[in-house]
Amino acid sequence: MNYSPDRLLIRFRDNTPPQKCAQIHRLANAKVIRDIKELAVQVVETDPFQINTCLQCYSHCDEVEYVEREAIVQKRLVPNDPLFPYQWGVMKVVATRAWNITRGSTKVPIAILDTGIDMTHPDLQAKIILTANFSNSSPLQDLDGHGTHVAGIAAAVTRNGMGVAGLAINPTLMNIKVLDDDGTGTLSSVVQGIVYAADNGAKVINMSLGTTAFSATLHNAVKYAQSKGVLMAAAAGNDGLNQQNYPAAFAQCISVAAVDLNDTKAIFSNFGASWVDVAAPGVDILSTMPTYPNRTGPQNYGYLSGTSMATPLVSGLAALLLSLNQNPKVVRQTIESTTVSIIGTGVLYQYGRINAYNALLNLPR
Known part of the structure; x- marks a missing residue:
C-alpha cells in the first residue's frame, strides 16, 4: 500500500x-x-x-x-499487444441491438476521472464539454494514454466513418484529469475531481483507478456525488486477488471486474462477491489512443487490458439507461439485475456480466 x-x-x-x-x-x-x-x-x-x-x-x-x-491512487491497466481485429467487448454486451432502443443523450455527461483525454482526437474532440486538472502534472492533455483509451470505450463518436464506436454513442464527456502523467496520483486529487464533476452536472463518473487504502475522505466524496444524483462506476483492480480496492469497494459505486472473450474472469482481475458487483469485457479492448506519442505506447487506436477497460463499458451503459430514466438508483438496479449469469456469478462477483440489450429492455419507464 x-x-x-x-x-x-x-x-x-x-x-x-x-x-x-x-x-x-x-x-x-x-x-x-x-x-x-x-x-x-x-x-x-x-x-x-x-x-x-x-x-x-x-x-x-x-x-x-x-x-x-x-494514499497514492493508480490507474487500473494491464497493457499488452493487440489480439483481436474488432471491438469484441461491445459485441459481447449486445450493444448493436441496444442501440435500436436508444443511442443515448447529450444531456447525460460522463466524467472521466483519469490521466486526461486527448482533446484533439477526431473520435473524441466533439464530445468534450468541460475540462479540469486536479493532478500534479501541469499539461491538461493526456500524456499517458490511459484516460483517452477509457474515454473512447465509454463514448467515442459513433458512425462518423472512422475509428471505434463508444458504447454510449451520444453522451458528452468531461475531461477531469486527476492522475499525473505517469498514471499515478494523490487521493486528494481524485476527491477534488469527484466533487467538481458532481457540482458541474456529471450524471456518470468513471473511475478506472484505485487504491487498497481505505479513506474516509474518499468515502465522503462518493457519498457527496451520490447525494447529487451521480451514478459512479469504479475498477475493481488488477491484482488477481480478493482484495478490496477503493473507491470500487464503497457501496455507492458499481464495482467492476474484467472478463475475457469466453466470459471467464481475466487472470489479473480482482474478485469477491462481497464487494465486486458486476463483470464486463476487459481483455484486449480496442479504443482510442492519443494522436501523439504517449507513455502507454499506441497512437490513434490500440488494444489494452484491465479492469480499467471494463469499467467504462458499465459507465457507457449507465449513460444509455439514464437517457430514458433519470433515476440513478433505478438505473443501477437495472444494470445489476439484467446481467448474464456466468461462471463465478455469486462467488467472484455478486452479479454476472453486463448485457446492454437486456438492461434497456427491462428498464422501467
Whole structure:
C-alpha cells in the first residue's frame, strides 16, 4: 500500500474555530496546501521524517474528527499487444441491438476521472464539454494514454466513418484529469475531481483507478456525488486477488471486474462477491489512443487490458439507461439485475456480466 510521504488529510469537527484549526496545524508543524471545502477536509504537508509524529499530534486533538494518510491512487491497466481485429467487448454486451432502443443523450455527461483525454482526437474532440486538472502534472492533455483509451470505450463518436464506436454513442464527456502523467496520483486529487464533476452536472463518473487504502475522505466524496444524483462506476483492480480496492469497494459505486472473450474472469482481475458487483469485457479492448506519442505506447487506436477497460463499458451503459430514466438508483438496479449469469456469478462477483440489450429492455419507464 503506497502513501504520500509528506501529506495527511484532516477533517475538524463542525464548529471548530478557524483560529483553533490554525493553532493545531502549527503544533503539528504542518502547512495546509489544499482545502476541499465541500467535504470540510484539508490536505496538509509536513516533513517526511516527521509524518508519524504529525499524524499522532492530530490524532490526540479532540477537535479533529479524523486524520488519515494521503494514499497514492493508480490507474487500473494491464497493457499488452493487440489480439483481436474488432471491438469484441461491445459485441459481447449486445450493444448493436441496444442501440435500436436508444443511442443515448447529450444531456447525460460522463466524467472521466483519469490521466486526461486527448482533446484533439477526431473520435473524441466533439464530445468534450468541460475540462479540469486536479493532478500534479501541469499539461491538461493526456500524456499517458490511459484516460483517452477509457474515454473512447465509454463514448467515442459513433458512425462518423472512422475509428471505434463508444458504447454510449451520444453522451458528452468531461475531461477531469486527476492522475499525473505517469498514471499515478494523490487521493486528494481524485476527491477534488469527484466533487467538481458532481457540482458541474456529471450524471456518470468513471473511475478506472484505485487504491487498497481505505479513506474516509474518499468515502465522503462518493457519498457527496451520490447525494447529487451521480451514478459512479469504479475498477475493481488488477491484482488477481480478493482484495478490496477503493473507491470500487464503497457501496455507492458499481464495482467492476474484467472478463475475457469466453466470459471467464481475466487472470489479473480482482474478485469477491462481497464487494465486486458486476463483470464486463476487459481483455484486449480496442479504443482510442492519443494522436501523439504517449507513455502507454499506441497512437490513434490500440488494444489494452484491465479492469480499467471494463469499467467504462458499465459507465457507457449507465449513460444509455439514464437517457430514458433519470433515476440513478433505478438505473443501477437495472444494470445489476439484467446481467448474464456466468461462471463465478455469486462467488467472484455478486452479479454476472453486463448485457446492454437486456438492461434497456427491462428498464422501467
